[in-house]
Amino acid sequence: MSIQVKNLTHIYSEGMPYQTIALEDNSFEIADGSFVGIIGHTGSGKSTLIQHLNGLLKPNSGTILVDGLDITDASVSLRDIRQRIGLVFQYPEYQLFEETVEKDVAFGPQNLGLPEDLIGERVREALHLVGLSYEDVGQRSPFDLSGGEKRRVAIAGVIAMRPKVLILDEPTAGLDPKAHKDILNLIERVHREENNTIILVSHNMGDIAALSEKVLVMHKGRMVMEGTPGEVFKKAELLLGMGLELPPAAGFMELLKQRGINLENMPLTIEEAVEEITVWTGNN
Amino acid sequence: MIRDITLGQYYPGESKIHVLDPRVKIICTFAYIITLFLVRDFVGFAIAVGFLGLIIILAKVPLKFIFKGLKPIFFIIIFTFTVNMFMTKGEPLAEIGFLTITREGLYNAFFMGLRLILLIIGSSLLTLTTKPINLTDGIERLLSPFRKIGVPAHELAMMMTIALRFIPALLEETDKIMKAQMARGADFETGNLLRRAKSLIPLLVPLFISAFRIAQDLAMAMEARCYRGGDARTRMNAMRFHTRDALASLCMICFIALIVLQAYYL
Amino acid sequence: MKSKYLVHGAVIAAVYAALTLLLMPISYGVMQIRVAEALTILPALTPAAIPGLFAGCLLANTLGPYGIFDIVLGSAATLAAALVSYKLRSKPLLVPLPPVLANGLVIGPMLYYVYSVPLPLWACILWIAAGEAAACYGIGLPLLRYLSKRKSVFR
Numbered sequence: 001m002s003i004q005v006k007n008l009t010h011i012y013s014e015g016m017p018y019q020t021i022a023l024e025d026n027s028f029e030i031a032d033g034s035f036v037g038i039i040g041h042t043g044s045g046k047s048t049l050i051q052h053l054n055g056l057l058k059p060n061s062g063t064i065l066v067d068g069l070d071i072t073d074a075s076v077s078l079r080d081i082r083q084r085i086g087l088v089f090q091y092p093e094y095q096l097f098e099e100t101v102e103k104d105v106a107f108g109p110q111n112l113g114l115p116e117d118l119i120g121e122r123v124r125e126a127l128h129l130v131g132l133s134y135e136d137v138g139q140r141s142p143f144d145l146s147g148g149e150k151r152r153v154a155i156a157g158v159i160a161m162r163p164k165v166l167i168l169d170e171p172t173a174g175l176d177p178k179a180h181k182d183i184l185n186l187i188e189r190v191h192r193e194e195n196n197t198i199i200l201v202s203h204n205m206g207d208i209a210a211l212s213e214k215v216l217v218m219h220k221g222r223m224v225m226e227g228t229p230g231e232v233f234k235k236a237e238l239l240l241g242m243g244l245e246l247p248p249a250a251g252f253m254e255l256l257k258q259r260g261i262n263l264e265n266m267p268l269t270i271e272e273a274v275e276e277i278t279v280w281t282g283n284n
Numbered sequence: 285m286i287r288d289i290t291l292g293q294y295y296p297g298e299s300k301i302h303v304l305d306p307r308v309k310i311i312c313t314f315a316y317i318i319t320l321f322l323v324r325d326f327v328g329f330a331i332a333v334g335f336l337g338l339i340i341i342l343a344k345v346p347l348k349f350i351f352k353g354l355k356p357i358f359f360i361i362i363f364t365f366t367v368n369m370f371m372t373k374g375e376p377l378a379e380i381g382f383l384t385i386t387r388e389g390l391y392n393a394f395f396m397g398l399r400l401i402l403l404i405i406g407s408s409l410l411t412l413t414t415k416p417i418n419l420t421d422g423i424e425r426l427l428s429p430f431r432k433i434g435v436p437a438h439e440l441a442m443m444m445t446i447a448l449r450f451i452p453a454l455l456e457e458t459d460k461i462m463k464a465q466m467a468r469g470a471d472f473e474t475g476n477l478l479r480r481a482k483s484l485i486p487l488l489v490p491l492f493i494s495a496f497r498i499a500q501d502l503a504m505a506m507e508a509r510c511y512r513g514g515d516a517r518t519r520m521n522a523m524r525f526h527t528r529d530a531l532a533s534l535c536m537i538c539f540i541a542l543i544v545l546q547a548y549y550l
Numbered sequence: 551m552k553s554k555y556l557v558h559g560a561v562i563a564a565v566y567a568a569l570t571l572l573l574m575p576i577s578y579g580v581m582q583i584r585v586a587e588a589l590t591i592l593p594a595l596t597p598a599a600i601p602g603l604f605a606g607c608l609l610a611n612t613l614g615p616y617g618i619f620d621i622v623l624g625s626a627a628t629l630a631a632a633l634v635s636y637k638l639r640s641k642p643l644l645v646p647l648p649p650v651l652a653n654g655l656v657i658g659p660m661l662y663y664v665y666s667v668p669l670p671l672w673a674c675i676l677w678i679a680a681g682e683a684a685a686c687y688g689i690g691l692p693l694l695r696y697l698s699k700r701k702s703v704f705r
Binding site: 051054056078087088094095096097107143161 | 457460461465467468469471486
């Protein structure tokens with residue numbers, strides 16, 4: 001399911017004295033089955049952008065084609081959009097409300113109008129994908145779970161709808177290192193097993209560098225950079241100038257560069273950095 | 285949708301009306317509304333329109349905003365107008381299908397409709413020219429004489445003030461929750477009343493839990509600053525009565541007198 | 551201790567006012583399906599809801615486009631109903647009843663006498679009571695059920 005965005009513009013409170021241009025003339029493409037990372041400082045328009053992708057917001061101008069279907073067209077049913085594109089918000093555990101985990105995860109599929117037995121299946125699969133056991137947590141109240149578990153239940157609630165495109169906004173916000181890693185592994189597993197497209201919005205450059213095939217950089221409502229993580233994170237000054245950090249590995253590379261040590265390849269993860277440095281020390 | 289709602293209807297400004305004491309404004313608004321009900325005919329309304337126009341000019345609020353306040357009530361006005369027009373018995377003037385427009389009906393429709401419009405514009409002038417925080421202060425001061433009969437004026441005002449601080453955060457939270465549930469396919473818009481009512485549970489339950497979570501933090505912050513309740517607290521901005529308030533009150537009294545005279549003695 | 555009571559009341563007031571303002575077109579006036587009224591079940595869960603709902607009503611009426619009369623009459627009705635709902639907290643099915651009665655019997659006549667709605671008095675009363683019942687029983691009762699399972703929130 002590919003996504004094509006053309007000239008997307010969104011203005012808040014248009015016409016009022018305090019109107020803000022949240023998105024200005026953005027155009028880009030997201031290939032089917034890819035893993036895309038979106039980065040940008042707070043207020044750069046990331047959240048506004050992803051809300052357009054699943055139809056929660058309508059642009060002031062521009063079009064969004066999902067698999068050829070223009071979702072900005074008023075005649076397209078929201079249900080069709082939501083079936084294809086799932087969106088997990090920041091701190092998704094705040095959306096939990098049902099009496100049991102099972103019922104909460106079933107909420108999404110129910111809204112899609114799926115038959116009872118299929119819903120049951122989806123709930124189990126989704127819980128399994130996020131690393132929870134249906135037998136253990138299915139009948140418990142979602143509020144009795146730990147923070148990390150709650151988040152996984154919330155994510156399961158979206159996965160249960162089996163969207164072809166899964167957008168995650170800061171899925172690791174506020175988590176301790178272990179839970180952070182668990183969620184990332186979860187996302188990777190979902191990408192692998194469901195063969196879907198993943199869009200990850202994050203402030204954590206390390207995560208973006210490690211997982212994305214393509215990185216989109218937002219700045220003040222415009223998309224200013226597009227490319228592979230290697231390409232994007234090489235442009236250190238530009239990124240720093242926009243108030244963005246570099247992934248730990250790339251950051252370290254920058255420091256080395258400043259001292260005159262230039263490595264051949266841009267490492268994206270700590271492991272790659274170690275390799276590169278080993279190679280370099282070997283040659284020098 | 286939610287971002288476009290401005291809290292209350294305050295229109296920022298420093299006009300002669302804006303700077304009046306909120307207590308005076310509240311009492312005058314009450315008085316104005318009660319006076320509207322004393323009006324007996326359109327001449328009386330003409331006086332009221334003149335008075336209202338004067339206030340609007342002094343308040344320097346653009347007419348666009350005044351009419352924005354009428355928008356939500358638009359249907360009520362139309363409803364009142366049409367029902368009065370068709371349902372009042374009297375001398376028939378015209379017939380549309382099985383409905384009759386009577387002379388009395390037409391008169392009533394315009395009379396009631398106009399009164400309603402003047403009422404709403406008058407009330408909205410209060411909120412247009414007074415910051416919510418000043419309104420709650422005003423209400424607290426007006427209620428404090430009733431402390432003697434057990435009305436916890438200060439606590440109520442505190443609740444209102446804190447609530448005011450909360451509301452923007454709450455609206456944001458509501459927006460987030462609504463969007464999160466909509467992303468899961470929740471539909472708050474279609475369906476009959478009962479269906480729509482039920483669809484609000486996925487919104488209200490998380491909203492509550494979030495709201496109380498924020499409340500815990502706030503309570504802790506207050507206790508950390510030794511908050512212990514109202515009696516001995518002093519105010520940062522004491523409310524004082526100025527000459528302009530006396531002047532405004534006088535104008536109000538003149539208006540009331542004029543209306544009463546016109547309605548009952550002229 | 552006092553701060554918690556105050557803050558709980560403030561939160562309830564804020565949610566009430568926020569919901570009333572958000573759903574404005576159907577909150578004010580003749581078509582009274584005030585979703586916020588579903589909150590009138592809260593006194594069954596915490597006494598802070600009594601001043602809380604009152605404050606919320608005051609706030610919603612001062613911030614909204616009309617309702618100077620609502621400020622006094624509507625808020626008073628809400629307060630009285632909250633007190634009775636609190637007393638009835640052990641009988642969940644009866645908890646939404648006081649606001650239905652109070653609002654019907656106070657706002658109904660207000661619409662008739664003050665706003666000259668040209669329908670007979672009993673129709674005004676019933677109309678308001680019906681809208682109130684839809685909110686209090688239709689939304690409020692399920693809400694009460696869900697929140698009762700999460701009573702720890704209110705401590």
